[in-house]
Amino acid sequence: MINESLFIIVVAQAVTAAVPLVLAGVGELTAQRAGILNVGIEGLLLTGCIGGFVAATISGNGMIGVGVAMLAAMALASLFAWATVMMRADQMVTGMAINLLAVGGSGTAWMLAQAHGYAHMPVEAGFTRGIVPWISPETQQWLSSWPIIGPIIFDQYGLTIVVGLFTLAVWWLLRRTRAGIIIQAIGENPDSCAMVGIHVRQWRCGLIMVAGACAGLAGAYLSLMRTHGFSPLMSGGMGFIILALVIFARWQVGGLIAVCLGFGLVDATQSLLQGSGMNQVVPYQLFQALPFIVAFSALLIFRRGQHGPATLGQVWPSTIK
Amino acid sequence: MLSLSAISKRFGSVSAVVDVSLTCAAGQVHGLLGENGAGKSTLMNILFGLVTPDAGSIALAGKSVRVFSPHQAQRLGIAMVHQHFALVPILSVVDNIILALDDKLGFADRAKWSQRLRQRAASLHWDINPQAVVGTLAIGQQQRVEILKALLGLDQASNMGAVAKILILDEPTAVLTEQEVDELLPAIRRLASDGVAVLYISHKLDEVARVCDVVTVLRRGRVVHHGTANTPPAQLAALMIGAAIEKPQRTASPAPDSAMSPVIIKNLCLCATNGRVELDDINLNIRAGEIVAIAGVEGNGQSALVEVLLGQRVPTSGSVHGVGSPTQLGYIPDDRHRDALVLSLSLRDNLVLKQYRSLPFSWHGWLSLRQWTVAAKRLISAYDVRALNVFVPVVTLSGGNQQKAVIARELSSQPSIIIAVNPTRGLDIAAATSVLKRLIAARDAGAAVLLIHHDLDEIMSITDRLLVMHEGQLTDTNWPASNRAQISQLMLGHVAGAAT
Numbered sequence: 001m002i003n004e005s006l007f008i009i010v011v012a013q014a015v016t017a018a019v020p021l022v023l024a025g026v027g028e029l030t031a032q033r034a035g036i037l038n039v040g041i042e043g044l045l046l047t048g049c050i051g052g053f054v055a056a057t058i059s060g061n062g063m064i065g066v067g068v069a070m071l072a073a074m075a076l077a078s079l080f081a082w083a084t085v086m087m088r089a090d091q092m093v094t095g096m097a098i099n100l101l102a103v104g105g106s107g108t109a110w111m112l113a114q115a116h117g118y119a120h121m122p123v124e125a126g127f128t129r130g131i132v133p134w135i136s137p138e139t140q141q142w143l144s145s146w147p148i149i150g151p152i153i154f155d156q157y158g159l160t161i162v163v164g165l166f167t168l169a170v171w172w173l174l175r176r177t178r179a180g181i182i183i184q185a186i187g188e189n190p191d192s193c194a195m196v197g198i199h200v201r202q203w204r205c206g207l208i209m210v211a212g213a214c215a216g217l218a219g220a221y222l223s224l225m226r227t228h229g230f231s232p233l234m235s236g237g238m239g240f241i242i243l244a245l246v247i248f249a250r251w252q253v254g255g256l257i258a259v260c261l262g263f264g265l266v267d268a269t270q271s272l273l274q275g276s277g278m279n280q281v282v283p284y285q286l287f288q289a290l291p292f293i294v295a296f297s298a299l300l301i302f303r304r305g306q307h308g309p310a311t312l313g314q315v316w317p318s319t320i321k
Numbered sequence: 322m323l324s325l326s327a328i329s330k331r332f333g334s335v336s337a338v339v340d341v342s343l344t345c346a347a348g349q350v351h352g353l354l355g356e357n358g359a360g361k362s363t364l365m366n367i368l369f370g371l372v373t374p375d376a377g378s379i380a381l382a383g384k385s386v387r388v389f390s391p392h393q394a395q396r397l398g399i400a401m402v403h404q405h406f407a408l409v410p411i412l413s414v415v416d417n418i419i420l421a422l423d424d425k426l427g428f429a430d431r432a433k434w435s436q437r438l439r440q441r442a443a444s445l446h447w448d449i450n451p452q453a454v455v456g457t458l459a460i461g462q463q464q465r466v467e468i469l470k471a472l473l474g475l476d477q478a479s480n481m482g483a484v485a486k487i488l489i490l491d492e493p494t495a496v497l498t499e500q501e502v503d504e505l506l507p508a509i510r511r512l513a514s515d516g517v518a519v520l521y522i523s524h525k526l527d528e529v530a531r532v533c534d535v536v537t538v539l540r541r542g543r544v545v546h547h548g549t550a551n552t553p554p555a556q557l558a559a560l561m562i563g564a565a566i567e568k569p570q571r572t573a574s575p576a577p578d579s580a581m582s583p584v585i586i587k588n589l590c591l592c593a594t595n596g597r598v599e600l601d602d603i604n605l606n607i608r609a610g611e612i613v614a615i616a617g618v619e620g621n622g623q624s625a626l627v628e629v630l631l632g633q634r635v636p637t638s639g640s641v642h643g644v645g646s647p648t649q650l651g652y653i654p655d656d657r658h659r660d661a662l663v664l665s666l667s668l669r670d671n672l673v674l675k676q677y678r679s680l681p682f683s684w685h686g687w688l689s690l691r692q693w694t695v696a697a698k699r700l701i702s703a704y705d706v707r708a709l710n711v712f713v714p715v716v717t718l719s720g721g722n723q724q725k726a727v728i729a730r731e732l733s734s735q736p737s738i739i740i741a742v743n744p745t746r747g748l749d750i751a752a753a754t755s756v757l758k759r760l761i762a763a764r765d766a767g768a769a770v771l772l773i774h775h776d777l778d779e780i781m782s783i784t785d786r787l788l789v790m791h792e793g794q795l796t797d798t799n800w801p802a803s804n805r806a807q808i809s810q811l812m813l814g815h816v817a818g819a820a821t
Binding site for chain 2: 176177178185188189191193
């Protein structure tokens with residue numbers, strides 16, 4: 001029953017599911033390495049969803065949607081940066097406030113969009129599968145027909161390759177550059193960084209903004225690529241899953257890709273099982289819960305071991321002089 | 322090379338540094354002596370740009386400079402190794418160097434910096450592994466990394482035209498073992514002969530005599546003495562404190578009550594989970610009204626014994642009687658941050674932490690905060706804890722004052738049993754002496770005192786009985802019938818050298 005093509009289909013679906021996780025996750029991971037725990041990532045994703053949807057619907061241009069999604073999420077992230085880094089507010093509380101703000105804001109925007117007749121996205125504004133928009137359909141078809149890597153890499157949304165290259169760049173940055181050393185040092189010992197003339201606050205604010213842009217883009221992926229529309233709360237807890245995956249990946253970029261793909265695989269398997277007729281016997285909600293159950297169990301099993309960055313989630317400087 | 326003139330700094334109503342002038346020449350090790358709170362660290366923080374002075378000026382090679390940040394100090398050719406290292410433990414040695422000294426954000430040239438690091442280490446006859454992760458290194462090794470980082474910073478500054486080469490070492494031996502100290506001091510001399518001006522902050526007289534050329538003594542923020550390093554230690558000590566110190570005089574305990582042994586330990590054994598024997602058949606009675614001291618090289622089972630006495634670990638066999646209710650026990654732990662203080666709470670709250678549930682500090686669950694304040698004020702004046710007021714978080718106090726606060730809380734409730742582990746660690750001479758006197762006073766009041774201490778001189782100055790712990794075994798030295806050499810032999814495990 002299980003044959004090679006079925007396997008490839010599942011893997012390709014896993015990649016499709018993993019792309020937003022990796023993208024928003026790598027932003028969150030980098031910020032966490034510098035000591036910033038942004039639990040508002042769920043809200044940033046949702047902001048990306050609605051921002052991208054509304055802008056693409058009104059303008060009829062998907063790329064404008066993507067740009068607005070990133071800007072909207074960065075605007076919300078700048079609020080988080082201002083409160084936590086400049087005003088020394090508690091990161092956890094501020095992050096939760098960001099989430100609530102995004103729920104209310106996106107709901108309001110969605111109702112306004114419906115009231116003004118922008119509830120449905122024009123077909124040309126949504127993205128279709130294909131590595132880049134301007135490539136000819138023949139070339140695309142030829143690439144996608146390659147065995148194995150065709151469906152897994154080329155028959156995806158264009159963002160997939162961008163995310164892959166971006167992640168690779170972040171991995172290199174953290175391992176091989178002084179900027180990467182600084183990011184890790186800021187998360188471990190910001191006081192001594194300040195002593196050698198590193199501007200801790202600027203770095204942290206910058207990383208929060210980059211993480212915001214990543215989350216916004218991941219949100220646009222959900223509303224402009226995987227689906228062509230918006231529904232309230234459509235990020236559906238993905239931000240919280242990402243927070244868990246970052247811990248699960250032990251704050252390593254390579255680990256993050258692995259756990260995101262693993263999560264995507266379970267997700268793809270569950271939709272396959274749902275379609276296989278087993279939903280006659282087992283309620284479909286149970287299938288939908290499967291990836292979360294697996295992720296949760298994995299967290300419990302592998303919870304021990306390496307700790308996160310030493311000052312993760314802490315206010316800096318700890319005392320005002 | 323460096324001259325400070327008429328530097329003054331006040332914090333609130335406290336004068337930390339008053340009208341201090343000193344000069345430091347290239348190739349010289351300049352000792353800066355003083356008690357805790359004498360202003361040594363403030364003065365160096367001013368020089369390093371961490372604190373802005375209220376008055377006075379700094380000149381490097383005759384040119385007046387203003388230092389407003391550590392980063393700028395480094396570019397002027399001033400480097401500092403702090404008591405608490407500024408290294409990032411998860412990063413490798415070379416990454417820590419790159420973090421502090423490189424100025425580009427891009428590709429980190431680890432090969433180049435490792436090479437420079439090895440060269441600089443070799444000039445001091447040190448061996449260093451640039452790839453090692455700092456957190457896995459011993460404290461002495463980490464300090465070497467700090468010193469090398471400072472030296473490379475100085476090299477870099479002088480390549481860019483800085484005229485000065487000044488290295489400030491803030492109590493560099495405070496965290497080192499004796500052997501590490503013996504390795505560090507020659508390296509400091511070697512640095513001086515390379516033309517670096519070294520400022521050596523300490524309150525340890527013997528080290529200053531060993532390594533410094535000249536000394537300046539500070540007391541209460543003022544320079545009280547300046548001279549060569551061969552000033553007799555007794556005179557320096559008197560200058561630091563302002564009066565000759567009255568050493569605690571060992572007095573025989575009045576009459577240890579043989580019938581009353583608050584602590585009885587019988588055939589106590591403890592094995593670690595990996596099977597290693599930590600405590601081996603310990604028998605010990607501590608009677609009311611006597612001090613029993615346990616000497617020994619650290620890590621021979623002393624901490625295991627304390628943990629069993631406190632009930633933190635269950636003995637494998639044998640029994641412990643006596644240490645029951647915490648109100649009857651005064652415990653001065655080795656690690657005050659972990660085991661004695663709640664750092665974020667106020668000094669007042671820490672002082673009443675053990676008694677807050679009883680009268681008069683609370684009444685049927687209602688806290689009488691005014692009583693807390695009254696009691697705390699009484700304690701800080703009785704035990705000479707120096708703080709702005711009793712409401713400041715205890716984390717803002719200096720280490721010596723934190724220790725005095727712990728001692729105030731633990732001894733003021735007149736416990737019948739006292740367990741003190743390294744009670745004078747981090748204290749200056751005057752404060753250490755007063756702690757030892759407090760222990761004698763507690764004994765005279767009828768307490769059973771167990772003293773586990775690293776300083777043999779201090780032990781011998783107050784104890785009634787002296788036992789030595791080695792590899793989990795306890796041996797009586799028949800003190801005071803034994804001498805220092807015999808005790809040292811026992812500490813190293815030579816049973817043959819035991820007193821007869």
